[in-house]
Amino acid sequence: MPASSDSIPKNRRDEFEAAALPFLPEIYRTAVGLIGNREEAEDLAQDVFMQAWQSFHKFEKGTNMRAWLHKILVFKASHFRRKWFRLQPFGNKEEAAQDIYQDIPVNDPVRDHLSDKQVMEALANVPAPFRETLVLCDVREFSYQEIAGMLRVPIGTVMSRLNRGRKLLRDRLSERGLSR
Amino acid sequence: MNQQQRLQKAVDNEPVPRDLEARVRTRLGRSPRRGTSGWGRLASSIALLVFMLGGTQYYVVTKTRELLRVGLDDHVHCAIEGEYPRQTSKAAGIEALGPYSPMLQPVLDQLAGDSLVSAHRCTVNGRDYVHMILRRNNMLISVIMTRREKADAFPRAIGMRTFEASGIPVHGGDMSGYAVAGFEAGNYLGYVVSGLPGQQNDQLAGRVAPVIRRYTGA
Numbered sequence: 001m002p003a004s005s006d007s008i009p010k011n012r013r014d015e016f017e018a019a020a021l022p023f024l025p026e027i028y029r030t031a032v033g034l035i036g037n038r039e040e041a042e043d044l045a046q047d048v049f050m051q052a053w054q055s056f057h058k059f060e061k062g063t064n065m066r067a068w069l070h071k072i073l074v075f076k077a078s079h080f081r082r083k084w085f086r087l088q089p090f091g092n093k094e095e096a097a098q099d100i101y102q103d104i105p106v107n108d109p110v111r112d113h114l115s116d117k118q119v120m121e122a123l124a125n126v127p128a129p130f131r132e133t134l135v136l137c138d139v140r141e142f143s144y145q146e147i148a149g150m151l152r153v154p155i156g157t158v159m160s161r162l163n164r165g166r167k168l169l170r171d172r173l174s175e176r177g178l179s180r
Numbered sequence: 181m182n183q184q185q186r187l188q189k190a191v192d193n194e195p196v197p198r199d200l201e202a203r204v205r206t207r208l209g210r211s212p213r214r215g216t217s218g219w220g221r222l223a224s225s226i227a228l229l230v231f232m233l234g235g236t237q238y239y240v241v242t243k244t245r246e247l248l249r250v251g252l253d254d255h256v257h258c259a260i261e262g263e264y265p266r267q268t269s270k271a272a273g274i275e276a277l278g279p280y281s282p283m284l285q286p287v288l289d290q291l292a293g294d295s296l297v298s299a300h301r302c303t304v305n306g307r308d309y310v311h312m313i314l315r316r317n318n319m320l321i322s323v324i325m326t327r328r329e330k331a332d333a334f335p336r337a338i339g340m341r342t343f344e345a346s347g348i349p350v351h352g353g354d355m356s357g358y359a360v361a362g363f364e365a366g367n368y369l370g371y372v373v374s375g376l377p378g379q380q381n382d383q384l385a386g387r388v389a390p391v392i393r394r395y396t397g398a
Contacts, residue, residue: 016208028197029196033191046204049204050208053208116193120194138184138187
């Protein structure tokens with residue numbers, strides 16, 4: 001049951017902070033992964049928590065706060081990209097044609113000497129739709145179904161984007177001589 | 181370490197700004213939570229609307245009564261407390277009214293059957309008035325004019341005892357046991373005040389208002 005306004009205690013904000021703020025570092029880091037810019041990720045993370053607070057009455061107690069915050073983050077990030085005209089056009093043709101059954105193994109070895117900065121740069125060079133699926137799946141380990149819900153796309157699209165994203169990331173790392 | 185593990189490590193090693201949590205807490209503190217249900221919001225909106233309408237109505241009633249009291253004060257001072265000059269003829273009234281005398285007869289014509297008691301100019305509470313007092317049986321009726329001051333304007337609103345006489349809005353009310361009707365006439369406020377029932381007093385004001393307005397050049 002959603003928390004109704006009648007049952008909201010006075011210390012509802014304390015409750016929200018206790019439930020949500022522990023995820024702030026994770027949300028911020030995910031935001032960096034999604035949009036590839038630290039300053040903008042700071043703004044985005046703050047916006048996520050403001051939105052979550054405004055909508056806290058809709059949050060169903062006992063459900064997954066972490067997934068809920070990530071869902072808000074993904075929504076905000078997509079608006080954020082549109083706002084700054086940085087969303088790269090991405091047609092269904094590309095998704096449909098590519099790689100759905102061509103599984104890119106996630107355990108491809110990677111060179112040990114590469115730095116976090118180099119990996120993040122490579123990630124930032126993966127186009128947004130693939131990057132966000134990659135981050136949500138391979139970094140945050142949400143299920144295909146959860147990601148499909150967050151992105152509002154079919155599961156097949158999630159799988160397609162994931163495979164493509166992994167391949168693109170591997171290519172980016174290779175370009176820098178970072179992948180074996 | 182495979183690609184996924186390396187990616188996880190890189191993202192999770194991303195340093196979090198130290199003051200980020202403090203900034204979020206500050207913004208949360210400034211933002212009221214919209215926790216109210218749809219019905220709650222509707223109730224709040226209705227309450228706000230009622231409050232605004234109530235506030236407007238309160239202003240209208242208060243302002244109208246304030247302006248009506250301007251006429252009532254003169255009626256009470258002169259007619260009720262008897263502070264009016266005793267006159268034995270209409271000519272004395274015409275003389276006392278001075279430049280306002282041309283309107284005396286037209287006003288009397290509108291109140292045919294009522295006898296003139298006094299027509300004079302007076303000052304009450306620092307305000308100058310033109311005052312005609314008539315008698316109907318044992319009851320005194322005042323027809324009053326006074327110059328409008330800066331904020332002297334009758335507010336318009338639904339629900340007040342207001343009607344139009346020849347296009348002139350007339351505002352009626354009962355105050356301190358008297359019926360008072362007031363209207364604007366150019367740079368003047370006009371009044372009819374009496375002990376008559378409110379509706380009858382309003383009717384008299386409706387007849388007098390166009391005459392006074394004609395003479396005030398409005």
